[in-house]
Amino acid sequence: xxxxxxxxxxxxxxxxxxxxxxxxxxxxxxxxxxxxxxxxxxxxxxxxxxxxxxxxxxxxxxxxxxxxxxxxxxxxxxxxxxxxxxxxxxxxxxxxxxxxxxxxxxxxxxxxxxxxxxxxxxxxxxxxxxxxxxxxxxxxxxxxxxxxxxxxxxxxxxxxxxxxxxxxxxxxxxxxxxxxxxxxxxxxxxxxxxxxxxxxxxxxxxxxxxxxxxxxxxxxxxxxxxxxxxxxxxxxxxxxxxxxxxxxxxxxxxxxxxxxxxxxxxxxxxxxxxxxxxxxxxxxxxxxxxxxxxxxxxxxxxxxxxxxxxxxxxxxxxxxxxxxxxxxxxxxxxxxxxxxxxxxxxxxxxx
Numbered sequence: 001x002x003x004x005x006x007x008x009x010x011x012x013x014x015x016x017x018x019x020x021x022x023x024x025x026x027x028x029x030x031x032x033x034x035x036x037x038x039x040x041x042x043x044x045x046x047x048x049x050x051x052x053x054x055x056x057x058x059x060x061x062x063x064x065x066x067x068x069x070x071x072x073x074x075x076x077x078x079x080x081x082x083x084x085x086x087x088x089x090x091x092x093x094x095x096x097x098x099x100x101x102x103x104x105x106x107x108x109x110x111x112x113x114x115x116x117x118x119x120x121x122x123x124x125x126x127x128x129x130x131x132x133x134x135x136x137x138x139x140x141x142x143x144x145x146x147x148x149x150x151x152x153x154x155x156x157x158x159x160x161x162x163x164x165x166x167x168x169x170x171x172x173x174x175x176x177x178x179x180x181x182x183x184x185x186x187x188x189x190x191x192x193x194x195x196x197x198x199x200x201x202x203x204x205x206x207x208x209x210x211x212x213x214x215x216x217x218x219x220x221x222x223x224x225x226x227x228x229x230x231x232x233x234x235x236x237x238x239x240x241x242x243x244x245x246x247x248x249x250x251x252x253x254x255x256x257x258x259x260x261x262x263x264x265x266x267x268x269x270x271x272x273x274x275x276x277x278x279x280x281x282x283x284x285x286x287x288x289x290x291x292x293x294x295x296x297x298x299x300x301x302x303x304x305x306x307x308x309x310x311x312x313x314x315x316x317x318x319x320x321x322x323x324x325x326x327x328x329x330x331x332x333x334x335x336x337x338x339x340x341x342x343x344x345x346x347x348x349x350x351x
Contacts, residue, residue, distance in 0.1 A: 001070070001155055001184070001252050002095065002110055005103030006265040009166035010272035016108030016162065023116055024089060028340040030082035037341045039079065042209075042223055044334035045230040046075055047087045048326035051094065052238035055289060055322055057246040060186050065254035066246035067187030070155070072118030073127065073147050074195045078202075078209065081119040083337065088115040090332040094325055100284040104276040109162050113155040122151040137200055144199065145192030152188035156180040159252060170265050171256070179255035187251055202226065234330075238322025242289075243315055286324060290317035 005013070050071035057066040071091075075084035089111045095101040102110045130143035160177045202209050209226050248254070249263055257263045267273045286292065 001114060001152070001159060001250070002092075002102030003106040003113070003159055003162070003252070004264060004267070005105040005273055005276055006267040007159070007163040007166060007171075008103065008106045008109060009268075010105065010270065012162055012166045013105040013108060013272075016106075016112055018108070020089070020108040020111040020115075023085060023112070023120070027082040027085045028336070031086065031337065031340045032342055034080065034082065034342075038223060039083065040334055040337040040341060041227045042230075043079060043083055043087050043337045044330040045227050045234060046078060047090055047329040047333035048234040049230050049237065050075060050088070051091045051326050051329040052234045052242065052322055054091070054095075055238065055242045055245060055318075055325075057248070057250060058190060059246040059248055060183065060251075063183065063186075063254065064248055065183055065251055066248040067183070067190065067251050068245075069191050069194060070114050070118065070148075070152065072114055073122060073144065073151055073191070074198060076119045076123040077127065077144075077195070077199050081123055084123075085115045085119040086336050086340075087333045088119070090336060091329045094328045094332060096280070097283045098285055098328060099289055099321065099325060100280055100287045101289070104280050105273065109158070113158040113162075117154040117158070118147070118151040121154065122147045126150055135203075140200055140203070141193075141196040144196035145189060148192035148195055149185060149188035152184040152191065153181060156184040156251075170260050172259055176255055176259045179258050180251070183251040183254060234326050235323065238326045239319045242318050242322045245318075286317075286321040289321040289325070290315070291320060 008016075050069070053069045053071060055068070057068045059066050070088075072084065072088050075087050078084075079087065092102060092107065092110050092114065096104055096107050096110070127143045127147040130146060131139050135143065157177075157180075160173065160180055163171060163176070164173050199210070206226050209223060249257060253263045256265065267277065
């Protein structure tokens with residue numbers, strides 16, 4: 001659901017950048033008061049894992065489309081809303097800057113659509129009431145599926161609304177809306193199942209990790225094995241499992257193609273869009289999650305590459321991109337968390 005700049009006007013893009021900045025500032029201030037310092041490494045490895053998981057598009061049967069995990073709800077369950085929002089914002093920033101996945105002008109939209117809704121709307125208003133204080137496996141499954149579905153529905157609605165407000169006249173909006181919501185319903189069901197499975201597994205083997213402010217006695221001991229395990233999972237997913245990603249267009253691209261006949265729209269020609277495109281061309285060192293090519297590939301080469309990826313034949317470019325992006329997401333999320341970590345213990349020790 002990563003929006004491209006072609007869908008967004010400078011006015012809407014700027015407004016959403018401002019909104020994302022406000023939520024980021026709020027989140028960092030909340031982290032200083034509520035996030036346990038021992039959770040900083042967990043933020044980093046979860047950021048790397050979700051980055052890698054977002055590379056794994058899965059086919060939606062019978063549609064010719066694919067989807068990928070958003071990860072916002074999973075992050076929020078494990079980290080709490082402020083830390084989860086910072087983590088997903090870090091991932092989306094890395095994707096836009098280094099991989100040209102989502103536009104720079106549209107980055108604020110993507111952060112709001114994929115971060116604000118699961119972290120600050122779905123989790124407190126749906127997941128926690130449905131799961132209860134002592135969730136059983138069934139309640140956790142129900143809460144995760146409902147939360148993931150509603151979160152993606154809100155995000156998809158956000159995409160349609162932001163494109164409509166931007167005046168993307170090539171899109172027939174009633175048709176676009178009717179395509180976006182159902183396809184993301186299917187994606188949300190898969191995300192809910194995956195989220196419930198991961199959280200259920202951790203609840204069995206390391207239940208203390210689900211306590212977002214663990215006690216001093218069990219916090220570090222409980223978190224360290226999870227940090228190592230999630231780091232291994234991120235490396236394996238980014239370096240190996242990413243070869244098996246579906247080559248079908250994702251839900252947003254599919255909806256645009258069904259609405260207009262084209263997978264993507266040409267960006268408007270104006271100074272703001274041109275500047276964003278120029279910056280992204282300079283920073284995207286691994287565009288489209290692959291090694292940069294000296295010349296544009298031919299149609300035959302693109303078909304060959306799609307066939308290789310569809311069958312999971314090793315792709316050095318994909319592995320390099322996945323590992324590099326996971327590392328960048330880890331460093332950025334941990335860096336922000338470290339800067340804005342609570343300093344009460346340090347302050348009291350110095351007095």
